[in-house]
Amino acid sequence: xADGKEKSIDKATIxxxxxxQRENISTVFSRADEIKPCPIGVEExxxxxxxxxxxxxxxxxxxxxxxxxxxxxATIDTVVARNFARKVAAGSASHSDHAREVVMTFxxxxxxxxxxxxxxxxxxxLEVALDFGITIEKRDVKDIxxxxxxxxxxxxxxxxxxxxxANKAPLRRQEIWRKHSVMPRGIDREIVEVMHRTHMxxxxxxxxxxxxxxxxxxxxxxxxxxxxxxxQDIMFGTPVPVLGSINLGVLKEDHVNLVVHxxxxxxxxxxxxxxxxxxxxxxxxxxxxxxxxxxGMCCSANEVLMRHGIACxxxxxxxxxxxxxxxxxxxxxxxxxxxxxxxxxxxxxxxRLITTSDRAMIEGAEHIEFHPEHGLDTAKKILxxxxxxxxxxxxxxxxxxERQDMVAGFSHETITYLLGGLFRASYRPLNxxxxxxxxxxxxxxxxxxxxxxxxxxxxxxxxxxxxxxxVLVLTTGCSAMACGKAGLLTPEAAHTYAGxxxxxxxxxxxxxxxxxxxxxxxxxxxxxxxxxxxxxxGLGDDLSDLPVAGAAPEWMSExxxxxxxxxxxxxxxxxxxxxxxxxxxDKVTEHLFGEYEDIYKGMWAYEEDPVKAAQLMIAHIDKKxxxxxxxxxxxxxxxxxxxxxxxx
Ligand code: SF4
Ligand code: SF4
Numbered sequence: 001x002a003d004g005k006e007k008s009i010d011k012a013t014i015x016x017x018x019x020x021q022r023e024n025i026s027t028v029f030s031r032a033d034e035i036k037p038c039p040i041g042v043e044e045x046x047x048x049x050x051x052x053x054x055x056x057x058x059x060x061x062x063x064x065x066x067x068x069x070x071x072x073x074a075t076i077d078t079v080v081a082r083n084f085a086r087k088v089a090a091g092s093a094s095h096s097d098h099a100r101e102v103v104m105t106f107x108x109x110x111x112x113x114x115x116x117x118x119x120x121x122x123x124x125x126l127e128v129a130l131d132f133g134i135t136i137e138k139r140d141v142k143d144i145x146x147x148x149x150x151x152x153x154x155x156x157x158x159x160x161x162x163x164x165x166a167n168k169a170p171l172r173r174q175e176i177w178r179k180h181s182v183m184p185r186g187i188d189r190e191i192v193e194v195m196h197r198t199h200m201x202x203x204x205x206x207x208x209x210x211x212x213x214x215x216x217x218x219x220x221x222x223x224x225x226x227x228x229x230x231x232q233d234i235m236f237g238t239p240v241p242v243l244g245s246i247n248l249g250v251l252k253e254d255h256v257n258l259v260v261h262x263x264x265x266x267x268x269x270x271x272x273x274x275x276x277x278x279x280x281x282x283x284x285x286x287x288x289x290x291x292x293x294x295x296g297m298c299c300s301a302n303e304v305l306m307r308h309g310i311a312c313x314x315x316x317x318x319x320x321x322x323x324x325x326x327x328x329x330x331x332x333x334x335x336x337x338x339x340x341x342x343x344x345x346x347x348x349x350x351x352r353l354i355t356t357s358d359r360a361m362i363e364g365a366e367h368i369e370f371h372p373e374h375g376l377d378t379a380k381k382i383l384x385x386x387x388x389x390x391x392x393x394x395x396x397x398x399x400x401x402e403r404q405d406m407v408a409g410f411s412h413e414t415i416t417y418l419l420g421g422l423f424r425a426s427y428r429p430l431n432x433x434x435x436x437x438x439x440x441x442x443x444x445x446x447x448x449x450x451x452x453x454x455x456x457x458x459x460x461x462x463x464x465x466x467x468x469x470x471v472l473v474l475t476t477g478c479s480a481m482a483c484g485k486a487g488l489l490t491p492e493a494a495h496t497y498a499g500x501x502x503x504x505x506x507x508x509x510x511x512x513x514x515x516x517x518x519x520x521x522x523x524x525x526x527x528x529x530x531x532x533x534x535x536x537x538g539l540g541d542d543l544s545d546l547p548v549a550g551a552a553p554e555w556m557s558e559x560x561x562x563x564x565x566x567x568x569x570x571x572x573x574x575x576x577x578x579x580x581x582x583x584x585x586d587k588v589t590e591h592l593f594g595e596y597e598d599i600y601k602g603m604w605a606y607e608e609d610p611v612k613a614a615q616l617m618i619a620h621i622d623k624k625x626x627x628x629x630x631x632x633x634x635x636x637x638x639x640x641x642x643x644x645x646x647x648x
Contacts, residue, residue, distance in 0.1 A: 004029075008317070008455035010485055012248040012400035016321035019398060025348050027320045028339060032451040037579075045584035047079040050200035055079070059584055074204060080585035081206035082198040084561070084592075085213035087581060089194035091562025092216045094336055095521050096156070096187045096224025097359070098264055099231075103152045105266055105372045106231045110145035114372040116273060119145055120237040124413075128230045132164050145234075152227050158186030166222045169527075170534045172542035173571060177218065180599055182211060182569065184219035191216050206588050207595075214569040214600070221566030226524035232303070236269050239306035239409035239518065241418075246484040248318060249403035250311035251327045255293035256284050258386045259313055259322055262334035263519065265303035267356050267370045268296065270379035271332075272308050280383050287390045292383065297322060298337050299477060299519035306409040306518055314485075315456075315478035316556075317449040320345045326395035330386035334370070335360050337448075337557065350392040352385060406489035408480070408516035412528045418509055427529075427536040429509075430472075434547060435538055437634025438501035440470040441621030442533075444526040444567070447552030447560045449478050450578045456482040458553035458577050458610040463488060465614035467513040470499035470634075471621060474529065477520045479552070488514045501634070523563050526550075527570060540628060544571030544601030547624040549617035553577035553610045564604065568592075571602040573620040575613045580606035 003021075004014030007029050020027045040046045040058045047070050048054035055070030057063075057079065068076040109117045119125055119141065126136050129144050132151045136144055155163055163184045166174065177183040184190050194216045197203035203212070233239070251257050258275075260268040274280060275292045284292050295313040296304050304310040313322045316337055322328055323345045331342065334357040343364035346353040353365040356378075361367050370378050419429045433439045443466050449455050459482040463473050467488075475483055483489050488497065494506035498513040506513050517525045530543050539546050550567040552560045555576055567574045582588045596603040607613035625631040 006454070009457045009460070010247070010402070010455060012314075012402035013318055013321060013455055015400045016248065016324050016398075020321070020324050023348075025324060025345060026341060027324070027345065028317060028341060028451050031341070037452065042579060043584035044080045044083040044581050045076060047074060047082065049082065049198065057584070072201065077206040077585045077587045078204050078209070080582050080588045081209040084582055084588065085194050085198050085209050085216075087558045087561040088213040088217050088565050089191045091558035091560065092187075092220035092224065093191050094559050095220050095228065095562065096191065098335065098521060099224040099228035100153075100156055101264055101266070102228045102231050103149060106235060107146065107149035107153065108372050109235060110142060110149050112142075115374055116270065116376040117235060117372055119234055121234050124230070124238050125234045128234065131168060152231065155223055155227060156187045157189075159189055160185050163187070163219060163223045165226045166218065168531060169222065169570070170531060170542050176542070176571070176600060180211070182215040182218060184215050184223055187219045187223040190219040206585070207591060210588070210591060213565060217562050217565035218569055220562050221524060221527055221570065225521040226527070228521045229518070229524045232265055233411070236265060236307050238413050239411045240414050241407050242306060242309045242409045243405060244305045244309045244311060244408055245403050245405050246312040246314070246481060247402045247404055248314055248322060248325060248400050250293075250295050250313055251322070251325055251399045252290075252293045253327060253397050253399055254290045256287065256289045256291070256387050256390045257293045257295065257328045258383065259295050259297050259328050259331040260300045260304065261297035261319060261331055261338060262357075263299045263336045263521075264334045264357065265300065266372060266375070267332060267334065267379065268300050268304045269307075270375040271383065272304055272310060274376060274379035274383050277380065280380065280387070283384060284387050284390070287387045289387070289390050292387070297331070299521075300334070302408070302477070302480060302516075302519040302522070306516070311403075312481055312484065315449055315481035317451060317455045323349055323351050325397060325399045326393060327397045327399050329389040330354060330382065332356050332382060333360070333362070333365070336559070338362070350389060350394050352389055354382060354385070402485075404485055404487055406484040406487075406516070407491070407512060408484070408489065410474075410511070410515035410517050412525050412532065415515070415529060416532070418511060427532045431533060431536045431538050433505050435630045435633060437630065438470065438505050439472050440501070440618070440634060441547030441549070441625070442472045442474065442530070443548065443617055443621075444474045444523070444550040444572075445553070446476045446479050446520070446523055446526075446550070446563065447555045448557050449482070450554045450556040453554055453578045456485065456554075459483065460486050460488070462551060462553045462610035462614045463514055464497055465611050466617065467498045467502060469614075469618050470502040471618065472502060473514040474517050474526050475514055476517050476522050476526070479554075480516045480518075483514050484516065488512065489516050520559055520563065523567075530572070542571055542601065545624065545628065547621040547628070548572060549620050550574035551576070551613060551617060553613060568596060568602045568604050569600045571600060573602055573605065573617070575605040575607055575616055577606070577608050577610055577613055
């Protein structure tokens, strides 16, 4: 196996990959060396939707010029479109099922049926209630919340009409969606319809299949994900800038370490409350520890970081490595992005791995189901288990000495406040600085890590290229954590890494050049921020007019494809790296990369090299600036290698 330096650019990660290798512990990094990706699958040239197949139709030299069709006659274009649409459906389903859990909990909170949950942000409750057309005057907060919960739940099963939140988009965007019949009706309905249309022998026109993929993705971005973000904010508080720290060095040798991993913030919120209980603290001391150290992993980390400043242990590819420190007493996992390999690694140490969602169990892990009705009790029980396990450490503890301070919590509300203050809150200063060229444009860089590319490297190369070219970056998910580890989420980073225009604005407002906006479902915050820019005026009348772009340079999850698809069909140019899942069909790829611009005024692109990908985004931003007539406001500075090295 190659050494850690070839796998990651993060020192803590490299240290623990090397430890795993020395101790012969299987991790995602070693397994990736053992299993090469299937070349037919990589280009999505395989159909297995019926048992007459699987039909393999690779783009091979041998079959060059041959019409590639499956046993039933399905063309390669139909097959590739089906595979792509199913990825969108799975990704949308994941976000939206997470959202359903949040809505159900919200309703229970509103009805007073939960333990220790409450409505923390009443102002946001009223705002969201108005978005849903709920009367708020002279009504009890509890009644408003119940009605909101019921209406939000109804968005999932709605069979016709339009999603409530789709009406938050700029009017021009809504017209485009209606014109092309992709305005989402109900969240579940759109996902189910993708699955129906891609069943054997149903929809067999790749453009038509991809139209439904667009509708399902919009149901995710402007439906499930947005509902989830908004109701989480109401229950747990809308994030405001908070100081936190990140990387495996946040684990503490003399504390009971409990890592919360997954996506739903329900249990993590309760663990935060319970860990502050003096009885729990006393229990930890009795076990010989100095206290409880709660740390996050993946998007659960983003959630508790943004609201409580809880430290982040790391992003997706660091999950097994956290256990290899030998310092983790207990890890909880709920849904999404949890590797089954965790169970084997946990067995090598004293770590207790606990699954907590009724949707997901892992063979070899213990299962303690979380229900909000007994939220605090369950959290206390799990903390007690972690404390009980502290004396059972049986390996030398090896915690890398890597941790970095960062600022997170830039919700849309916070950005509005920072830009304009309490009484003049608005996006005007941002729009003005874009128009005058200090800020060239805005990029949303989001998404996963992927073991097939060097951990964190593409995120950082792309983001550094963007900010040095005066592009303000909004980030979420594992990308945000990569930025945190590299020191890009501090106000000082503006001086070190940003171009002079962006640095000037960041220094004036006191923000980093890269804004941490949350977890993967919080990409909806980026949609809202972009919509606010349009509504502020001066930068066109649609999202596609804005000098903005999106990217996921290290994506791996189907959720990332769903996110990209809703960015694109919302009018935003979006570039992905690592690999691209339609390479088996030129027609499908051309449709997504070219024809989409005519239809949705946004399109996909694929570029493996993150710096070149950033340049594509910058070129797109410049194209939009020119169309808006604001291109003359800035002079283009092209950086040569020596200038780049000086900034690295
Ligand atoms: S649906 Fe057609 S292409 Fe797909 S596996 Fe069945 S026969 Fe093959
Ligand atoms: S960014 Fe990707 S890998 Fe990271 S938590 Fe989200 S979906 Fe999982």
